[in-house]
Amino acid sequence: MLSKRLAALCGLLAALFAAAPSSAQDTIKIGANLPMSGPNAELGEIFSRAASIAVNHINADKMLSKKLQLVIEDSQATPQGGVVAMNKLIGVEKVPYVLSAYTAVSKAIAPLGDKAKVVSINGGAVGPDLAELGDYFWNVIPLVNFEAEVLIPYVVKEKGLKNIVLIFVDDPLGEAVQKVLRAEVPKAGGTLAGELQIPRAAQQFASVAANVRQLKPDAIYVASFGTQVNQIVKQLRDNGVTQQIISYSAMSTPSIAQLPEAKGAWYTTQSADFTASALGQRVAKEYKELSGKDANAYVANYYNAVMVFGILAQALEKAGKPITGTNLLEQRRAAGTFELVGGKMIFQPNGTVAMPVQIQEIDGTGAGKRIK
Amino acid sequence: MVLLQLFLNGLQLGAIYALTAVGFSLIFGSTKIFHVAHGSAFAIGGYAYWWLATKLNVAWPIATLAAVVAAAAFGLFMEKFIYRPIQRHEAAFFTVFIAAFGVQIIVQNLIGSLVGRGMETVTTTLSRSVEIAPGLFVAPISAISILTAVLIFSALSWFLGRTNVGVAMRALSENPDLVRVFGLDPVRLAQYAFVIGSAVVVPGAIFTAMTAGLNPAIGTHVMLVSLAATIVGGIGSIRGAACGGLLLGLAENLAYWKLDPQWSEAVTFIVLFAFIIFRPSGFFGHPSGAR
Numbered sequence: 001m002l003s004k005r006l007a008a009l010c011g012l013l014a015a016l017f018a019a020a021p022s023s024a025q026d027t028i029k030i031g032a033n034l035p036m037s038g039p040n041a042e043l044g045e046i047f048s049r050a051a052s053i054a055v056n057h058i059n060a061d062k063m064l065s066k067k068l069q070l071v072i073e074d075s076q077a078t079p080q081g082g083v084v085a086m087n088k089l090i091g092v093e094k095v096p097y098v099l100s101a102y103t104a105v106s107k108a109i110a111p112l113g114d115k116a117k118v119v120s121i122n123g124g125a126v127g128p129d130l131a132e133l134g135d136y137f138w139n140v141i142p143l144v145n146f147e148a149e150v151l152i153p154y155v156v157k158e159k160g161l162k163n164i165v166l167i168f169v170d171d172p173l174g175e176a177v178q179k180v181l182r183a184e185v186p187k188a189g190g191t192l193a194g195e196l197q198i199p200r201a202a203q204q205f206a207s208v209a210a211n212v213r214q215l216k217p218d219a220i221y222v223a224s225f226g227t228q229v230n231q232i233v234k235q236l237r238d239n240g241v242t243q244q245i246i247s248y249s250a251m252s253t254p255s256i257a258q259l260p261e262a263k264g265a266w267y268t269t270q271s272a273d274f275t276a277s278a279l280g281q282r283v284a285k286e287y288k289e290l291s292g293k294d295a296n297a298y299v300a301n302y303y304n305a306v307m308v309f310g311i312l313a314q315a316l317e318k319a320g321k322p323i324t325g326t327n328l329l330e331q332r333r334a335a336g337t338f339e340l341v342g343g344k345m346i347f348q349p350n351g352t353v354a355m356p357v358q359i360q361e362i363d364g365t366g367a368g369k370r371i372k
Numbered sequence: 373m374v375l376l377q378l379f380l381n382g383l384q385l386g387a388i389y390a391l392t393a394v395g396f397s398l399i400f401g402s403t404k405i406f407h408v409a410h411g412s413a414f415a416i417g418g419y420a421y422w423w424l425a426t427k428l429n430v431a432w433p434i435a436t437l438a439a440v441v442a443a444a445a446f447g448l449f450m451e452k453f454i455y456r457p458i459q460r461h462e463a464a465f466f467t468v469f470i471a472a473f474g475v476q477i478i479v480q481n482l483i484g485s486l487v488g489r490g491m492e493t494v495t496t497t498l499s500r501s502v503e504i505a506p507g508l509f510v511a512p513i514s515a516i517s518i519l520t521a522v523l524i525f526s527a528l529s530w531f532l533g534r535t536n537v538g539v540a541m542r543a544l545s546e547n548p549d550l551v552r553v554f555g556l557d558p559v560r561l562a563q564y565a566f567v568i569g570s571a572v573v574v575p576g577a578i579f580t581a582m583t584a585g586l587n588p589a590i591g592t593h594v595m596l597v598s599l600a601a602t603i604v605g606g607i608g609s610i611r612g613a614a615c616g617g618l619l620l621g622l623a624e625n626l627a628y629w630k631l632d633p634q635w636s637e638a639v640t641f642i643v644l645f646a647f648i649i650f651r652p653s654g655f656f657g658h659p660s661g662a663r
Contacts (some may be wrong), residue, residue: 037480038589041489170634197634203584203593206381207628207636210374213507227587230491234585238499240509255490 027069028323030309031089031098033109033120035077040102040226042253043298046291047101047124048072050299053286054306063314070306071095077226079108090116096325097309099302100137102225103127103173110137117325121308123301126249127176131352135329138351140308141301144173147248147268148180150357154372155266156190161218161244165194167208167232168223177223177248193217198224198232205232209239217243225250230259237261252296254366262362266371271356272300272342280341294367304340311338373507378625384514386621387521388583391576392594393601393613394528395569399447401608402541402565405455406465408472410598411591412479413570417443418577418586419483422492440574447570450475451563476591484588493585494578513582520575525614528572532610541565545608600644606654615655619643 032051035044048070055070071093073085082105089095090112098113100106101124110133113120120137122130126144130137155161166181168174178195185192194215196208212220220243222232229250236245238261251267274284274295283303287295312331313323321327338345345353359372396410420442424435454471458464498516501509532538540556541564548558573594580586598613601620605612620640627639647654 037477037484038592039587041484041588042491045489197632199634199637201593202633202637203590204385204624204636206385206583207378207625208633210377210381210509211628211633213509214374227491227585230493231584234493235583238511238583239501240503253490255488255492259491259493260495 050302382622382625386618390617397613417574447566612656
């Protein structure tokens with residue numbers, strides 16, 4: 001009996017080794033520190049699919065001397081999970097470049113990347129202080145201050161919705177949005193009529209809706225992410241809140257686009273026109289085939305994040321330099337402009353990018369309607 | 373009016389929490405198995421209903437019945453293929469805990485792979501509140517949740533107090549050997565506990581799908597609430613779990629009256645800690661932890 005079990009175990013191990021990816025010598029690895037489980041996994045799935053399309057393109061186009069491999073670790077969208085994943089990616093997988101997401105996670109892992117001289121690149125988090133995390137932390141997404149600068153004047157001045165209530169999550173992203181709105185709303189001539197901070201794990205918002213009704217706002221700004229955004233919007237509408245709902249790029253998920261209660265909500269996101277170039281069309285088509293859903297700005301960001309690595313690593317190989325975080329940083333500073341999905345991308349000295357921001361309305365069609 | 377609104381919101385949420393917690397309490401009370409995967413029964417029941425009602429347009433009674441069958445089948449599977457083999461060999465508490473925890477992660481990932489990782493809701497007018505008095509909004513689902521909870525607890529109380537199987541299930545927690553002496557099968561009784569305990573979670577799952585929505589990771593939150601309600605109510609007491617769930621739902625909502633919203637969840641744990649410190653046996657538990 002024991003020998004049979006031993007044989008079965010050996011067989012299983014042999015199968016596992018046979019199925020394992022190529023050895024480190026045959027591949028160039030980059031990491032992805034993304035939420036792959038928990039209430040934020042929907043976004044992690046979008047990010048990782050977009051990144052894997054870029055990896056496939058780099059390999060298919062033979063941009064690098066070896067096969068590029070994406071090692072995905074689950075941050076669970078928590079700083080603790082992100083730090084564990086980052087330590088593994090740096091210490092075990094020895095990657096020079098890591099895809100990151102979520103403000104709290106990004107802020108937690110940035111010092112680790114800085115110390116190990118490993119580049120972290122963010123395509124999903126929008127906290128304004130992500131621009132100040134050091135040379136080794138880059139962003140390929142416009143941060144929320146740029147989004148608010150577009151949305152708030154539109155809401156207050158053009159639409160006349162002067163009293164705004166903010167519902168914001170109890171984490172660095174929520175607090176960052178609070179800070180931005182405290183500056184932007186009065187600047188546009190409006191009033192921040194209320195600030196309701198909610199716990200990250202909260203799922204019940206009927207009583208938050210009661211608070212909002214008491215405050216009688218013209219618009220409600222929702223600053224959360226993942227499933228919680230959907231829950232807030234649904235429960236606001238179910239509990240008698242009829243005013244305009246506004247938010248930022250976290251609202252560009254397929255599940256909220258299909259939520260009947262979200263219809264009519266406005267949110268900002270960067271302009272990501274997939275039809276403008278052959279590359280954009282190729283990415284959008286492959287993403288649709290892979291997921292059955294339309295590509296959004298997050299797809300462009302994580303595709304671009306991996307492509308930035310491909311372009312920089314290709315240049316380093318041509319120059320005979322090793323692909324390290326330090327060399328990638330030097331090469332990025334020397335490179336200037338990147339031609340990617342959505343057009344030309346130029347990194348600022350602080351590792352951020354400036355991109356046009358648009359306002360979308362959820363209209364029940366999936367892709368939504370651009371209103372500005 | 374605000375206080376009344378918060379109270380009504382708390383009653384609705386408390387009813388859902390109570391429906392969720394009572395199954396866990398029944399299973400733990402009867403078998404002494406710490407069924408961490410109870411949240412998975414909630415997720416399976418909720419997603420089964422969602423899939424049938426929204427994707428296949430199955431009538432709600434059939435969808436509900438199918439969801440109950442799915443959750444009960446999961447409970448039976450856990451007893452037969454996870455807990456019983458472990459107990460046969462080792463029966464260590466920690467082994468059982470880890471096995472159940474592992475199953476919960478597997479179920480979470482299976483649901484995510486099969487239906488996606490975003491939020492899914494059952495769209496219904498029942499969740500839409502109407503203003504019944506100035507500033508007082510109530511949705512039909514509030515009354516339905518409370519009524520369902522009352523019906524289920526009444527039925528469970530009758531079953532456990534007045535039927536032979538119910539009495540035997542209560543006896544199982546006290547003395548399994550004595551149950552054998554009376555010619556009853558403890559294994560069969562444990563299976564009944566898992567089937568019933570998993571089935572009663574389904575109404576709460578359906579109401580959650582209609583109000584707050586489902587996501588594959590919802591089982592973790594459900595388990596946390598179940599555990600807190602069970603401790604507050606008194607470990608192993610069905611009546612206690614029901615009262616505990618109701619109290620937590622009320623506390624979570626009434627907290628909004630004087631506290632900022634970020635304190636709502638903390639209030640749950642303040643109530644829990646208060647019970648652990650001042651009344652460790654909960655509402656209806658005995659100091660020994662037995663019923």
